[in-house]
Amino acid sequence: MTTPPPSSELPEVTxxxxxxxxxxxTPKAKExxxxxxxxxxxxxxxxxxxxxxxKLIGLCILVGFFVLASQFxxxxxxxxxxxxxxxVARTAVSALGWALQNFWKPALAGATIVLPLWVLWRLISLPFRK
Structure with missing residues (x-):
């Protein structure tokens, strides 16, 4: 019978x-x-x-045409x-000719109406935007 070698002689195994x-x-972590x-x-x-x-500037100009053409x-x-x-219907053609020469005036006149409405719309729709 052979006896096992002492523990100091055994090779180290890692x-x-x-x-x-x-x-x-988890799905929640992925989300x-x-x-x-x-x-x-x-x-x-x-x-x-x-x-x-x-588009916002164009809308301001368009609304400004109507405001200034109607002399409202x-x-x-x-x-x-x-x-x-x-x-407005009677003076639309003359307003178009005038606006080609002075387009900044209807832009400002339209902006006084369009921009507050646009800001109001952005405030109302804020909870629904990401």
Whole structure:
């Protein structure tokens, strides 16, 4: 019978751990990682693309044509919306010629109406934008 060698004579055996795959993230963790951080309030409120800014300027000019062509004066006690519309229809051609020479005036006149409405719309729709 042979006796085992003393413990000091045994070779040292090192066992490296088997690499374990990383655990799969939970669906909630995946969803949280996929969501970008929300944009700041001012960026969500006034963030507008170049194309959006051009459309807003065009709308200001268009509304300004109608305001200035109708010679609308809201302080006049005899304000008549039907007559104002007819006045716009009669003077539309002359207003177009005038606007080609002085386009900045209708842009400013339209902006006084369009921009407050646009800001109001952006405030109302703010909770629904990401």
């Amino acid at each position: 066992v490296e751990p088997i690499p374990q795959p990383a655990p799969e993230p 949280a990682a996929a969501k970008p951080e929300p944009r700041p309030l001012l960026a969500r409120l006034f963030g507008i693309s170049i194309w959006g800014a051009l 004066d809201p302080t006049n006690p005899d304000v008549n919306a039907g007559e104002a519309i007819m006045n």
